[in-house]
Amino acid sequence: MKPKNSIQTVFLLASVAYFFAFVMTLGTSCKHEPLLDDLIMPIDSTDTLDTLIVVDTLPMGIPCNPDSIYFEAQVLPILISNCAKSGCHDVTSHEDGVILDSYANVMQTADVEPFNIDAGKLYEVITETDPDKKMPQPPNAPLTQEQVQIIANWILQGALDLSCNPNFGACDTVNVSFSQTLQPIINSHCKGCHSGSTPAGNISLENYSAVKTMALNGKLYGVISWSNNFSNMPKGGNQLDSCTVSKFKSWIDAGVLNN
């Protein structure tokens, strides 16, 4: 009987010791809860850029579905040229803690509620009627109805980071029209900064004749091809895909037509 008792005693002591050790661990782990600051640290936007370049250089990629909203191609350019500007929501200024320069930062800082446009802040501020709260703030122009709709549909589709290849199969640099092919790209990727009474760099890209001037002096192709001696445009954004850059080049080489 005795040995059994001492085994039981040892077992009991070990259990008590183990219990105290366990409680101590609990105590310490509580003190190591992540700080809020760690959780909302913005993600380095170059991470996203690297991933994108890989996707962009795939020979085929995925063909675009006209019913889907593609974040990098459709939503991000609107945010970059209207919101992620210096003094507003770029990574340096981060007004109200909101950074709108990449998918990761938008999802972390802009209060987007996937599938629900009424719950998050992003859709609310762009459709706000109170001029003090409406974004973008003057002198920046408000978003167009089409741009608001793109953002709404993106949220309603789950606020995903989908990507596709708009030139799936082939890159057509022959049939390039200013109004059909190039102007929509300028409107979504450049105009937010290069329009209005005080356009960025004092350069307007609002209409054909303004774009023509920049095409003829070589600056347009210089900035979109990220050539040395030129600023990289869109400023703070991803480079236009190589097929789109080739389309601009073929339009310039063909004589900058208003077609």
Ligand code: HEC
């Ligand atoms: C977020 C704002 C922003 C966006 C978006 C943007 N730009 Fe700019 N752009 C600027 C600023 C600021 C300057 C002047 C300072 C500089 O050169 O970096 C500038 C300068 C330029 C210049 C003159 C460069 C030179 O060397 O003189 C051209 C041309 C230009 N942008 C074209 C474009 C085109 C084309 C797009 C779209 C594909 C675009 N920009 C998108 C802010 C922007």
